[in-house]
Amino acid sequence: MATFIKDKWMSNENKRKLTWLTFILPALLIYVTFMAGPLFDSLRLSLYTGEGYNPTHFVGFQNYHNLFTNPLWRDKFLGAIKHTTIFFLIHMFVQNSFGLLFANLLSTEFKGKTVYRTIIFAPATLSVLVVGFLWTLILNPQWGAVNQILIALGLKQFALPWLGRENLALPIISLTSVWQWIGMPTVLFLAGLIGISDDLIEAARIDGASEWRLFWHIKFPLLKPVIGIVAILTFVDNFNAFDVIYAMAGAKGEPAYSTDLLATLFYRTGIAGEHPVGIPNMGMGAAIATMTFLILMTGVLLWLYFSRQQVND
Amino acid sequence: MRAPKIKLQHLSAYIILTLWSLIVLFPLWTLIINSFKPQKDIFRDPFNLPKNFTLDGYKAAWSTGRFDLYFTNTITVTLISLTLILFIGSLAAYALAMWKSKFSIALYIFFIAGLMIPIRLGTLDIVRLIKALHLQDTLWSLIPIYIAMGMPIATFVLTAFIKELPSEMFDAAKVDGASEWQIYSQLVIPLMRPALSTVAIFNMIKIWNDFWFPLVLIRAEKSRTVALGVSLLFGQYRTDWTRALAVLSLAALPILILYILLSREFIKGLTAGAVKG
Numbered sequence: 001m002a003t004f005i006k007d008k009w010m011s012n013e014n015k016r017k018l019t020w021l022t023f024i025l026p027a028l029l030i031y032v033t034f035m036a037g038p039l040f041d042s043l044r045l046s047l048y049t050g051e052g053y054n055p056t057h058f059v060g061f062q063n064y065h066n067l068f069t070n071p072l073w074r075d076k077f078l079g080a081i082k083h084t085t086i087f088f089l090i091h092m093f094v095q096n097s098f099g100l101l102f103a104n105l106l107s108t109e110f111k112g113k114t115v116y117r118t119i120i121f122a123p124a125t126l127s128v129l130v131v132g133f134l135w136t137l138i139l140n141p142q143w144g145a146v147n148q149i150l151i152a153l154g155l156k157q158f159a160l161p162w163l164g165r166e167n168l169a170l171p172i173i174s175l176t177s178v179w180q181w182i183g184m185p186t187v188l189f190l191a192g193l194i195g196i197s198d199d200l201i202e203a204a205r206i207d208g209a210s211e212w213r214l215f216w217h218i219k220f221p222l223l224k225p226v227i228g229i230v231a232i233l234t235f236v237d238n239f240n241a242f243d244v245i246y247a248m249a250g251a252k253g254e255p256a257y258s259t260d261l262l263a264t265l266f267y268r269t270g271i272a273g274e275h276p277v278g279i280p281n282m283g284m285g286a287a288i289a290t291m292t293f294l295i296l297m298t299g300v301l302l303w304l305y306f307s308r309q310q311v312n313d
Numbered sequence: 314m315r316a317p318k319i320k321l322q323h324l325s326a327y328i329i330l331t332l333w334s335l336i337v338l339f340p341l342w343t344l345i346i347n348s349f350k351p352q353k354d355i356f357r358d359p360f361n362l363p364k365n366f367t368l369d370g371y372k373a374a375w376s377t378g379r380f381d382l383y384f385t386n387t388i389t390v391t392l393i394s395l396t397l398i399l400f401i402g403s404l405a406a407y408a409l410a411m412w413k414s415k416f417s418i419a420l421y422i423f424f425i426a427g428l429m430i431p432i433r434l435g436t437l438d439i440v441r442l443i444k445a446l447h448l449q450d451t452l453w454s455l456i457p458i459y460i461a462m463g464m465p466i467a468t469f470v471l472t473a474f475i476k477e478l479p480s481e482m483f484d485a486a487k488v489d490g491a492s493e494w495q496i497y498s499q500l501v502i503p504l505m506r507p508a509l510s511t512v513a514i515f516n517m518i519k520i521w522n523d524f525w526f527p528l529v530l531i532r533a534e535k536s537r538t539v540a541l542g543v544s545l546l547f548g549q550y551r552t553d554w555t556r557a558l559a560v561l562s563l564a565a566l567p568i569l570i571l572y573i574l575l576s577r578e579f580i581k582g583l584t585a586g587a588v589k590g
Binding site: 004019026035045103124127128129134183243282293 | 359460468526573
């Protein structure tokens, strides 16, 4: 009986393939239609120009040429790249270093550890928009819970219009976002640290290694794979950030475009339409999306290349 | 020698973690207590519990803002999208895990590549597509996008999970004459529950909090989600702090309460994309 069924299965190899295909088909169809397809079609769209939702006039690489050479576009575009890079780097270093510190503190057994972890992670569950609006109110110079505290502490000179100054707005908004997302690296590093064998750490302690040396010479090297994952997640998430700027600085990245990121530039150009015309320029929007895509791909491929190399070492 | 050193280390851990916890809790505390105060008290005494308790902000948000509608819309979109993500995703994941061929590996890589590429970059074509399908301004414009958005994480987490199930189990079921569909629906689905809940929570938070696609695709009041409603009302209430804070609290509280109840699952769900990366 068993062999008979087995033979039947083998002889029905094609039928089996068909079954697998029908299982995969719904997922594939919706994924291609609403995600992969539009992503690739955006590359094509960037070669066209025209107003409204159907750019039909083929212009080759003209949109890219404008983006890089026409001062009207170039300054905003390069500005957006610069701001996005700063936004990303603040996350990369501030968020991830503190995440690593918190994870290291949470990796030992003590009372209340779960409570701390729950609190640290809590903002990550909230909507970015809500967090952005909330901090706008708290940093507001009129009510400004933050400024009230600073004044009460006798630090009146530091009670600034945080979001109103060109040199302050971007770092402050980035730190707000760090406040929200710091739980992610914390939890990921914590998982990595828990994976390190207790025996190894115990042995090093018995050998008289200080906590500092223990961290840098044993834990840190073993955490490298997790650090890699955290780094690439930070990169992809932050090169794509939009909501927090929209909530705290508006779609134009106020003040004076000083917080304008690639995603806000993309939104204004391709979807909302730039002031004063208010008509979206989809071809140019697609060109900005494609450039963002290329930056992301370059980062991801470099990351894959280097993480492969580490595995081979 | 060792014991006091470790205690000292615990003390510094307590100090640093408590300090950060206060930084996390302070804005949330300020938000919630002030949403129950009249405007005057918000400015005069922002850090204490309300003395003149009021629900005006919530009433105004609820009546002018139609929060009943926004919540219904968001819940509808989230539930339909999640159900379909779990069904379509697990079906595909089962096939991807069991079908040993180069083609299925290529398909798997194609799916999980979406983990690294944000769907937002394709927004312009999505807008054109939704308009061509005449779905703009309806909840049905959001649902297929969210399902597509959920596919990479669903195939990633679920395929890995099925691959770790013992293969003898599947062989035994086949010997008993079970079809692939029967194995999937009666054997795999019940076993997959923990992985399904991880995928569900990951997507639930993404979908519930998504602002980008409602912003781009929806104007009509009847189809507004909580996030879109919050952004429009917050603009209107710029000078009325009681209302502004009530709106934000309304948006934040349901998810915070759920998080407090299920924090372990939430943390696992939200970090799922990184595991085994």
